Amino acid sequence: SSDLTLGIVTACVLKLFPRPRDIQTALVALADLDAALSLLAAARQASGDCVTACELIPRIGLELGMRHVPGVRDPFERPHAWMLLLELSSARPSGLREALDGVLEEAFGQGKALDAVIAESGDQRRALWRIREAIPEAQKKEGGSIKHDVSVSTSLVPEMIRRCTGAVEAALPGIRVVPFGHLGDGNTHFNLTQPVDADKQAFLARWAEMNRIVHDIVVEMEGSISAEHGIGRLKIEELAHYKPALDLELMRRLKAAIDPQGVMNPGKILS
Secondary structure, eight states, X not given: OXXXXXXXXXXXXXXOOOOOSEEEEEEEEEXXXXXXXHHHHHHXXXXXXXXXXXXXXXXXXXXXXXXXXXXXXXXXXXOOSEEEEEEEEESSSSOHHHHHHHHHHHHHHTTSEEEEEEOOSHHHHHHHHHHHHHHHHHHHTTXXXXXXXEEOOGGGHHHHHHHHHHHHHHHSTTOEEEEEEEGGGTEEEEEEEXXXXXXXXXXXXXXXXXHHHHHHHHHHTTOBSOSSSOOTTTTHHHHHHHSOHHHHHHHHHHHHHHOTTOOXXXXXXXX
């Protein structure tokens, strides 16, 4: 988006969808990170593309939530490194539970799923979602966080997470990597939490260094360094680093032509 630097929204059109009548939600313990892709593909095929959420959750995200956020608990008997919050929704009254059961049965048979919990009520569904939604809140209570909102092709998400994790851990031993987010569209919140007992300000002073490590890998994989939240002010220097000079000049000229006085959301995107 242009972050409202090229215009002001005066009207919008909303596309309405029927209220879902059949919602099936499961938290699946994965054999490994790559298994998430297999489950997503199987769920799309089995449900007629009724997958409305596919959220990747690391063990550390769950642990932080249990430590700091009331109501978050581990639904499994033993810890698992990676989990997938999978939700199917349809305006039809039934049919998705059978599809979900089939997907999980196949995943267990192939060794890609180690355990699973299916919500049997609205309260159970909300409890599963609470695990995912508590991660950002819990991170704030663990000290400094350096956050990245990146995306790559869905098929490359596991590789991106592995490469970025290895690179930042090599640069700063003890750093805690908390990658989570929307696997279905390739968007990952690749967040970094300071090492235990580290100085918060000293950790945050390495923000630019960590940005460059992660963003170099994402760009090399033909991804985006700003998947969901725009460029704003925080990523102006990163945009200037990765965007060709000609592209930036065209953007400035377009801005000058539309907003010669620079009154539309000044200071965003372009320096």
